[in-house]
Amino acid sequence: xxxxxxEALSEPELEFGNSQHCVDPRGGLGLFGPYxxxxxxxxxxxxxxxxxxxxxxxVFREFAKRLAEPIISRDMTQPRExxxxxxxxxxxxGFEAAFGVPWSVPSWEGTLDADVVxxxxxxxxxxxxxxxLTNLYLEQARIAAERDDRPSVLVxxxxxxxxxxxxxxxxxxxxxxxxxxxxxxxRRRHRDMFDTYDPHQYELSPDFxxxxxxxxxxxxxxxxxxxxxxxxxxxxxxxxxxxxxxLSDRAWNLATTLYYKAGGRPWRLSSAREGVCxxxxxxxxxxxSTDGRTAxxxxxxxxxxGDGVVFRGQFGPWYSPERKQFHLxxxxxxxxxxxxxx
Numbered sequence: 001x002x003x004x005x006x007e008a009l010s011e012p013e014l015e016f017g018n019s020q021h022c023v024d025p026r027g028g029l030g031l032f033g034p035y036x037x038x039x040x041x042x043x044x045x046x047x048x049x050x051x052x053x054x055x056x057x058x059v060f061r062e063f064a065k066r067l068a069e070p071i072i073s074r075d076m077t078q079p080r081e082x083x084x085x086x087x088x089x090x091x092x093x094g095f096e097a098a099f100g101v102p103w104s105v106p107s108w109e110g111t112l113d114a115d116v117v118x119x120x121x122x123x124x125x126x127x128x129x130x131x132x133l134t135n136l137y138l139e140q141a142r143i144a145a146e147r148d149d150r151p152s153v154l155v156x157x158x159x160x161x162x163x164x165x166x167x168x169x170x171x172x173x174x175x176x177x178x179x180x181x182x183x184x185x186x187r188r189r190h191r192d193m194f195d196t197y198d199p200h201q202y203e204l205s206p207d208f209x210x211x212x213x214x215x216x217x218x219x220x221x222x223x224x225x226x227x228x229x230x231x232x233x234x235x236x237x238x239x240x241x242x243x244x245x246x247l248s249d250r251a252w253n254l255a256t257t258l259y260y261k262a263g264g265r266p267w268r269l270s271s272a273r274e275g276v277c278x279x280x281x282x283x284x285x286x287x288x289s290t291d292g293r294t295a296x297x298x299x300x301x302x303x304x305x306g307d308g309v310v311f312r313g314q315f316g317p318w319y320s321p322e323r324k325q326f327h328l329x330x331x332x333x334x335x336x337x338x339x340x341x342x
Contacts, residue, residue, distance in 0.1 A: 011023040011024075012269055012270070012271060013269075013270040013271065014028055014267040014268065014269060014270060015035055015267060015268050015269070015270040016028040016029065016031075016032035016033060016034065016035055016037075016266075016267050017032040017033035017034055017035060017036075017037030017038065017100075018032060018033075018037065018038065020032040021270050024087060024090075025256070025266065025267060026090050026252050027087070027090065028267060029098045029099070029256070029266060029267070030090070030091075030093050030097075030098060033098070033099065033100050034098075034099050034100065034259065034264055034265060034266045034267065035265045035266060035267045035268050035306075036264060036265040037100055039265075041263075042101075042263070042264055042265070043101060043152065043259070043262045043263050043264050044101070045101060045102055045104075046095075046101050046102075046103065046104075046152060046153075046258060046259065046262045047107040047149070047151045047152050047153075047262075048106055048107065048151050048152060048153040048154070048155055048258060048262070049106055049107060049108040049109065049110065049144045049151035049153075049154050049155070050106040050108075050109050050110070050154075050155045050156075050157060051109075051110040051112065051137055051140045051141065051144075051154060051155070051156045051157065052110075052111070052112060052156065052157030052158070052228075053111070053112050053113075053114040053117060053157075053159060054111060054114065055114065055159075055228065056112075056157035056158070056159065056228050057106075057109050057111060057157065059157070059228055059231040059232070060106070060155065060157050060226075060231055061105060061106070062231070062233060063231040063233065063254075064103075064105055064106065065105075066233065066247065066251065067092075067094070067095045067103055067251055067254070067255055068094060068095060068096070068103045069094050070091060070092065070093050070094050070097070071091065071092040071094075071247050071248040071251050072091045072092075072248065073089050073091070073246030073247050073248040073249070074088075074089055074091075074246070074248075089245070089246045089248055089249050090248065090252075091248055092247075092248040092251040092252050092255070095255050098255065099255070099259050099264065099266070101259070101264070106151075106155070107149065107151050108144055108147065108149075108151055110140030110141070110143060110144060111140075112136055112137070112140065114159075116136065117133065117136060117159060117162070118161070120132040120133045120136065121133065121159075121161050121162055121165050121166065121173065122165075122172070122173050122176050123172070123176070124172050124176050124177050126166075126168075126170065126172075126206040127201045127202050127204070127206045128201055129165060129166050129172075129206070129208075130166050130201075130204070130205070130206045130207060130208045130211050131198065131201035131204060131211070133162060133166060133208050134208060134211045134212045134215055137156055137212055137216075138212070138215060138216060141154055141216050141219055141221065141223070142219065144219075144221065145219035145220065145221055150221070151221070152221075152222075152261075152262040152263065153221065153222045153223075153224060153258055153261045153262050154216075154221050154222070154223050154224070155223075155224050155226060155258075156212065156223060156224065156225045156226070157226055157227075157228055157231070158208075158225055158226065158227050158228065159227075159228055160227055160228055160229050160242075161173070162208055163227055166206070166207070166208035166209075167206075167207055167208070167209075168205065168206055168207045170206075209225055212225065213225075222261035222262070224254075224257055224258065224261060226254065229242055229244070230244065230250060231250075232244060233247060265305065265306055265307075267306070268304070268305060268306040269306065272304040272306075273304060274304050275304065276304055277301055277302065277303050277304070278301070278302045279299055279300065279301045279302075280299070280300045280302075281297060281298070281299055281300075281328075281336075282297070282298050282299075282300060283295045283296070283297050283298075283318055283319065283326035284296050284298075285319055286315060291317075292319065292321045293317040293318070293319050293320070293321065294315055294316070294317060294318075294319070295315065295316070295317075295318040295319040295326060296312070296313065296314070296315050297313035297314070297316070297318055297326075297328060297332070297336070298310055298311060298312050298313055299311040299313065299336055311336075313332070313336055314332070316328075316329065316332060317329075318332075
């Protein structure tokens with residue numbers, strides 16, 4: 001009996017500035033610039049704001065200074081480095097050299113009180129931790145959104161403790177007792193007479209990242225989250241024992257993300273046919289499902305330009321624990337097709 005057949009697919013060609021093609025995103029940007037280099041509508045400048053504690057804003061400013069200049073993380077005079085894949089950790093040429101847009105320091109900063117952030121992070125209720133922390137960032141995001149010179153993108157610098165203690169399966173910090181599940185269920189249904197909590201917080205995800213992304217949509221500003229430790233300029237490991245990719249790699253990641261979220265188009269799929277849209281379906285299992293079958297379905301539509309739209313579908317019994325597969329019912333698939341064709 002033959003085993004499973006594995007087929008390696010070739011990398012798709014991408015289109016960059018002046019209709020040049022390349023399979024490597026960073027190689028294409030470094031050689032030819034972004035796809036919209038000489039096209040109307042591209043951002044003439046990149047204005048961005050930063051939200052974080054005093055320390056978070058400081059480490060971001062230091063990182064931002066490095067994005068203005070070339071970053072080479074590999075010493076090619078060393079035999080060990082020359083023996084590695086030449087496409088591994090390519091140099092970062094500097095933001096303006098890669099994207100043709102001037103790079104500058106943040107146009108606005110929203111400062112969070114580190115003690116208040118720590119207090120929110122050390123609560124025993126996972127939902128309240130995420131809810132209170134999200135509120136702190138949203139207060140600053142609202143200020144940025146109401147400015148006459150509102151930024152194009154908001155960068156939220158997050159302390160690593162938030163990443164540790166504000167995810168769906170995170171436990172409270174040492175020394176903090178988790179709120180019993182029966183108390184959580186009681187809070188879901190009843191408001192406290194002293195308003196010590198908001199029952200609405202239990203309708204939201206206890207994941208800080210998801211909650212901030214969802215609730216910040218009301219401001220119409222793209223948001224990029226980044227951990228403070230990701231902004232370290234050296235390769236020394238922190239107290240979290242977290243190793244990082246080279247600085248040039250992190251520079252490429254953040255620079256490309258900010259350019260795209262500011263309205264730029266770094267590249268497009270060269271094989272995409274003009275006037276044709278492409279639709280994909282994604283599923284996610286519900287965290288509150290009692291039988292393990294409930295899931296949410298979303299359709300993602302992409303145009304030939306690379307622009308995309310996400311259509312959120314309804315919850316339903318789309319997951320089969322026995323087959324470990326997702327499938328829409330015929331009626332739900334028909335409704336989804338009708339929604340996309342409107």
